[in-house]
Amino acid sequence: MSIALLLEQLLNGLQLGVMLFLMAAGLTLIFGVMGLINLAHGSLYMIGAFACAAVAAATGSFWIGLAASLVAAAAAGAIIEVTVIRRLYDRDHLDQVLATFALILIFSEGTRWLFGSFPLYLDIPPLLQGAVPLPGGGQYQLYRLAIIGVGVVVALGLYVLISRTRLGMRIRAGESDREMIAALGVDIRTLYTVVFALGAALAGLAGALVGALQSVQVGMGEPALILAFVVIVIGGIGSIKGALLGAILVGVVDTMGRFLLPKALALMIPAAQAGPIGAALASMLIYIVMALILAFRPSGLFATQS
Amino acid sequence: MKKIIAAGIFGLSLAASGLAYAEPVKIGVITTLSGGGAGLGVDMRDAFALAMKQSGNKDVELVVEDDAQKPEIAVQLAEKMIQSDKVDLLTGIIWSNLAMAVVPNAVAQDVIYLSPNAGPSALAGAKCNKNYFNVAYQNDNFHEAMGQYANKDYKKTFILAPNYPAGKDSLTGFKRYYKGELAGEVYTQVGQTDYAAEIAQIRDSGADSVFFFLPGGMGISFMKQYAQSGVNIPVMGPGFSFDQDILPAVGDAALGVKNSASWSKDLDNEANKQFVEAFQAEYKRLPSVYAAQSWDTANLILSALGKASVKDKDAFRAALKAADFKSVRGGFTFNTNNHPVQNIYVREVIKEGDVLTNKIVATAFEHHKDAYADQCKM
Incomplete structure (x- = not known):
């Protein structure tokens, strides 16, 4: 095993983490501010990917597609907030889970109705094609580096937005005491719609970015959603900082587990068995990490007071 | 025009051989029509329905249901089709894990199952059954x-x-x-x-x-x-x-x-040319290997219906086993375990x-x- 391979795998873990952060940030924001469990967040991710693929195919430009994915996901987010989600804030979590699960089914079948059952094509823009050399003689895909860059920019942007702007102040206030901020005359309904649309846009961005790397198809959002929930539970529900660190932890642990566990097992048992057993263990690894963290810190790494 | 005539002749030839037993036949099709794997099931269903339509056989009724790529749903659908729809034949499953959940149980109730895809090794070996016909391939x-x-x-x-x-x-x-x-x-x-x-x-x-x-x-x-x-x-x-x-x-x-x-659209035989042409004309896209296997499954069933009554299980199984149909894959026969012998x-x-x-x-x-x-x- 060379240094170049190790470095490449670390970058892979970081890139997966950054992608998860884009999903988890919106999810944790929505939960933190509105106390809402939104299972349909994965559908917004899918909408971003489909919007990007459809617009990129029509215009020939990935970048216009990327902009369209933000707009489409934010619009879809705002529409479902106004029509469905708004009625759920006062209900308990079970009602929220049921209603947003119904939204998943509606969005999935709606997307199939519009785009058909076959996966769409979305390619990496020419500017970001190919690989760049890494120190140690390895190579790394340029597009994945760009995703890491986008993640860093989004993390910084969210930090500035939440800690330095008036909107951020209201979001923080809404997190800690929503009755009081409403009593102070802040239009809480609009604030909720804006936060929901923001979270949706981030999910759409993640969907579009990842869509160029994998298959744009109905149901692509749910696996990402499950990982995003693991991330926010590890990070502490409602905490953006927790989402960032949780996402990177999950990304690196998952990638390194898939890579190192079968190799480590091969030292102890025959290689023919080490492969499947190692792969099975690796797929459990992030859940084991989650269980360990929850055993010692039941409300996650960076719990917000609730 | 040429296309229509070709399709017509094709249909007539099948219909002529199918006149022997004009009785209602119900075929249950369990396949994946929603979720990420829907493309495969849609191709399967479309090719099957087209083959039935082209045969002109009015006695065949299809009961098509979506398994959503979930074994538990496939099992429920199979039970429903056997118990309440009283289907004569079952087919359609794309995925091996679903086939393993449905097939052993269905064939044990003396229902004939024809696999248009999925060929798990267990069903080819120790768990083979006279009611299970694989028209696709064994997984390996x-x-x-x-x-x-x-x-x-x-x-x-x-x-x-x-x-x-x-x-x-x-x-x-x-x-x-x-x-x-x-x-x-x-x-x-x-x-x-x-x-x-x-x-x-x-x-x-x-x-x-x-x-x-x-x-x-x-x-x-x-x-x-x-x-x-x-x-x-x-x-x-x-x-x-x-x-x-x-x-x-x-x-x-x-x-x-x-x-x-086992199949490609440029495979040079008459049945394949007709199939690719008919599929493209009907659905405006090229067929996949799933569509080809499903087309063969439908035509195998039609050939057997021409020879024996579906109610006479022994005669019908023998008619299926003879594989007396024009496969789009060229030569096609069944091995002793009812799995294909093919190129x-x-x-x-x-x-x-x-x-x-x-x-x-x-x-x-x-x-x-x-x-x-x-x-x-x-």
């Missing part, structure tokens, strides 16, 4: 063909498949015929979407080729990521990852890749105008039988 077959073909050019192959029964059947099949050394053997998660960690290992392994079996969206993700990774080692795989439902989403990254299948071809992904498709470049096996037939005591 395409992979065996690729292992055989790899011997020609490669000495050190890196192999990769998802960690589930069909994935293990796949790598077992490949290794059964491959004589070279393995640069690595990796099992991925089912439904995995990111292959960066595996591609990094391929880069580091010193392999001269990569064999992978990643059906559906998994294969699309892998190929797109592989093409951009800067690794230039040639890849190959079974036809599932390079078929007509997948190619448009993979794009030019798939060009030139060798893959194995497996190596295809290459090419571009026809703007459309990515396959052409046959070699024949890996002629009249290939599966490795489990000996374990079948029927």
Whole structure:
């Protein structure tokens, strides 16, 4: 095993983490501010990917597609907030889970109705094609580096937005005491719609970015959603900082587990068995990490007071 | 016009042979019509319905239901179709894990099941049954063909498949015929979407080729990521990852890749020409290998209906086993375990105008039988 391979795998873990952060940030924001469990967040991710693929195919430009994915996901987010989600804030979590699960089914079948059952094509823009050399003689895909860059920019942007702007102040206030901020005359309904649309846009961005790397198809959002929930539970529900660190932890642990566990097992048992057993263990690894963290810190790494 | 006449003659010839037993026949079709795997089931259903329509046989009634790629739903549907719809035949399942959940139970109730895809090894060997006919392949077959073909050019192959029964059947099949050394053997998660960690290992392994079996969206993700990774080692795989439902989403990254299948649209026989033409005319897209297998399943059923009553199980099973139909795959007969004896071809992904498709470049096996037939005591 060379240094170049190790470095490449670390970058892979970081890139997966950054992608998860884009999903988890919106999810944790929505939960933190509105106390809402939104299972349909994965559908917004899918909408971003489909919007990007459809617009990129029509215009020939990935970048216009990327902009369209933000707009489409934010619009879809705002529409479902106004029509469905708004009625759920006062209900308990079970009602929220049921209603947003119904939204998943509606969005999935709606997307199939519009785009058909076959996966769409979305390619990496020419500017970001190919690989760049890494120190140690390895190579790394340029597009994945760009995703890491986008993640860093989004993390910084969210930090500035939440800690330095008036909107951020209201979001923080809404997190800690929503009755009081409403009593102070802040239009809480609009604030909720804006936060929901923001979270949706981030999910759409993640969907579009990842869509160029994998298959744009109905149901692509749910696996990402499950990982995003693991991330926010590890990070502490409602905490953006927790989402960032949780996402990177999950990304690196998952990638390194898939890579190192079968190799480590091969030292102890025959290689023919080490492969499947190692792969099975690796797929459990992030859940084991989650269980360990929850055993010692039941409300996650960076719990917000609730 | 020519097309219509051809279709008409084709239909008439089948209808003429089908007149012998004019009685209502109910066929239950359980397939995947929603979720990520829906493309495969849609092709299966469309080809089956088209074959029935073209036959002009008015006595056949189809009961089509969506299993959503979930074994528990498939089991419920099968029960419903057997108990309350009283279907005479069952078919349609795409995935091996669903087939394993449904088939043993259905055939035990003396219902005849015809598989248009999925061929898990257990059902070909020890658990074979006189009511189970596989019209597609045994799971290992395409992979065996690729292992055989790899011997020609490669000495050190890196192999990769998802960690589930069909994935293990796949790598077992490949290794059964491959004589070279393995640069690595990796099992991925089912439904995995990111292959960066595996591609990094391929880069580091010193392999001269990569064999992978990643059906559906998994294969699309892998190929797109592989093409951009800067690794230039040639890849190959079974036809599932390079078929007509997948190619448009993979794009030019798939060009030139060798893959194995029992069927290709350029296979030169009369039945295949009619099939490809009719499918394209009806649905405005090229058929996949799933559509081809499903078309054959439908025509096998039609041929048997012409010979025997579906109510007379022994006579009907014998009529099925005779496989007296024009297969789009050319020669097709049943082995002792009711699994196909057929040629497996190596295809290459090419571009026809703007459309990515396959052409046959070699024949890996002629009249290939599966490795489990000996374990079948029927």
